[in-house]
Amino acid sequence: MKVLKFGGTSVGTPQRMKDVVKLITDGEQKIVVLSAMSGTTNSLVEISDYLYKKNPEGANETINVLEKKYRKHVDELYTTDAMKQQTLAFLKEEFNYLRSFTKGIFTMFEEKIIVGQGEIISTNMVTNYLLEQGYNAALIPALEFMRTDKNSEPDLEYIREKIHDQLNAVPGKEIYITQGFICRNAYGEIDNLQRGGSDYSASLIGAAVGASEIQIWTDIDGMHNNDPRFVKNTSPVNHLHFEEAAELAYFGAKILHPTCVQPAKYAGIPVKLLNTMDPTAPGTIISNETEQGKIKAVAAKDNITAIRITSSRMLLAYGFLRKVFEIFETYKTSIDMITTSEVGVSVSIDNTANLNTIVDELKKFGHVQIYHDMCIICVVGDLQSDNVGFESKATEALKEVPVHMISYGGSDHNISFLISAQDKQRALQALSDNLFN
Numbered sequence: 001m002k003v004l005k006f007g008g009t010s011v012g013t014p015q016r017m018k019d020v021v022k023l024i025t026d027g028e029q030k031i032v033v034l035s036a037m038s039g040t041t042n043s044l045v046e047i048s049d050y051l052y053k054k055n056p057e058g059a060n061e062t063i064n065v066l067e068k069k070y071r072k073h074v075d076e077l078y079t080t081d082a083m084k085q086q087t088l089a090f091l092k093e094e095f096n097y098l099r100s101f102t103k104g105i106f107t108m109f110e111e112k113i114i115v116g117q118g119e120i121i122s123t124n125m126v127t128n129y130l131l132e133q134g135y136n137a138a139l140i141p142a143l144e145f146m147r148t149d150k151n152s153e154p155d156l157e158y159i160r161e162k163i164h165d166q167l168n169a170v171p172g173k174e175i176y177i178t179q180g181f182i183c184r185n186a187y188g189e190i191d192n193l194q195r196g197g198s199d200y201s202a203s204l205i206g207a208a209v210g211a212s213e214i215q216i217w218t219d220i221d222g223m224h225n226n227d228p229r230f231v232k233n234t235s236p237v238n239h240l241h242f243e244e245a246a247e248l249a250y251f252g253a254k255i256l257h258p259t260c261v262q263p264a265k266y267a268g269i270p271v272k273l274l275n276t277m278d279p280t281a282p283g284t285i286i287s288n289e290t291e292q293g294k295i296k297a298v299a300a301k302d303n304i305t306a307i308r309i310t311s312s313r314m315l316l317a318y319g320f321l322r323k324v325f326e327i328f329e330t331y332k333t334s335i336d337m338i339t340t341s342e343v344g345v346s347v348s349i350d351n352t353a354n355l356n357t358i359v360d361e362l363k364k365f366g367h368v369q370i371y372h373d374m375c376i377i378c379v380v381g382d383l384q385s386d387n388v389g390f391e392s393k394a395t396e397a398l399k400e401v402p403v404h405m406i407s408y409g410g411s412d413h414n415i416s417f418l419i420s421a422q423d424k425q426r427a428l429q430a431l432s433d434n435l436f437n
């Protein structure tokens with residue numbers, strides 16, 4: 001069985017929904033994970049925002065606009081009167097449900113319910129369309145199987161057991177539609193896998209059913225070897241190792257949510273990134289295989305702050321790094337890059353909410369310098385230590401760019417450079433020119 005996930009833009013209009021249906025009706029059995037129609041989750045967040053601010057009129061206004069939009073989709077999507085009426089009745093119930101939240105108290109629990117309705121709506125609309133067109137399809141509700149544990153981590157055992165129950169309840173269907181993003185927490189309350197989380201849903205579902213393949217459909221032809229917004233002549237990468245994909249997703253490639261990689265990786269299920277606008281394009285395949293000796297791609301992460309702590313106390317001492325890292329842990333600030341010398345350590349962070357307090361604490365241990373407006377450039381590929389020349393090619397490409405930190409050897413798959421944000425564009429272009437073109 002394959003798992004196919006379609007994001008918000010892929011189901012963003014009735015026409016797009018019909019295009020998705022063309023792609024999923026090839027006779028093969030599959031589970032299809034859908035996001036909310038693009039823009040909907042943002043509107044639902046806006047509704048919640050009004051309700052937090054105790055402004056029910058504002059919320060109702062947004063609900064009305066959204067409902068009007070959806071009612072129009074019904075006419076465009078369905079041909080039979082019966083299905084139009086059935087879907088309009090469903091939407092009426094949905095939007096009245098949303099309105100019910102404008103009357104009572106509003107907390108995080110209600111917010112979680114509201115932001116999850118976009119996926120409930122999109123999956124019902126597509127399932128209704130499939131049924132109207134006579135396909136052998138069923139909707140399996142994610143809230144019946146997708147669950148996180150007390151640490152807010154997916155409960156894979158539970159998911160595996162319950163999704164099988166759901167599939168067995170409606171056996172022999174060609175297409176099983178389900179919601180991305182939404183889940184229940186350890187207490188059974190409605191929750192979600194964070195914004196952009198439907199990639200994660202697909203990966204978890206793939207792992208739970210032992211899928212032969214997980215396909216993530218978007219509107220570009222796979223992961224590119226550099227950021228097309230800043231660099232000319234980028235091209236799709238045909239194959240990536242899971243670790244390479246994880247680095248790229250974390251360091252800026254927007255096409256795949258970073259959390260998506262792990263479940264598929266551990267289950268050894270290949271993930272394909274495919275393009276709804278060009279379905280026959282090869283896209284990108286992500287698997288546990290490494291293409292030997294190849295530099296694959298470059299990504300950049302913005303809004304980075306670097307902190308350098310120098311201290312002669314570090315010389316020949318042990319425990320210094322622990323003290324430094326404990327400060328970051330205390331203030332829940334994660335570190336992206338680290339480099340050390342015998343008398344100092346440099347780290348980079350992207351969350352500066354507690355920067356001032358962290359710096360005050362660090363000053364107890366040494367001299368502290370802060371560098372704002374930095375950017376991490378991450379180059380991924382096969383750089384096992386017997387593969388000579390990878391790091392020299394990357395550094396050679398950046399020979400005109402001032403480099404603040406270099407991190408190499410943390411994994412077999414990447415080398416990262418910290419540079420000034422103002423040098424980002426030319427650094428990315430230089431890497432593309434030297435490594436790929």
Ligand code: ASP
Nearest residue numbers: 035041181195196197198
């Ligand atoms: N609809 C959710 C969001 O916009 C989840 C997703 O699309 O992945 O964040």
Ligand code: MG
Nearest residue numbers: 007008196199
């Ligand atoms: Mg997405």
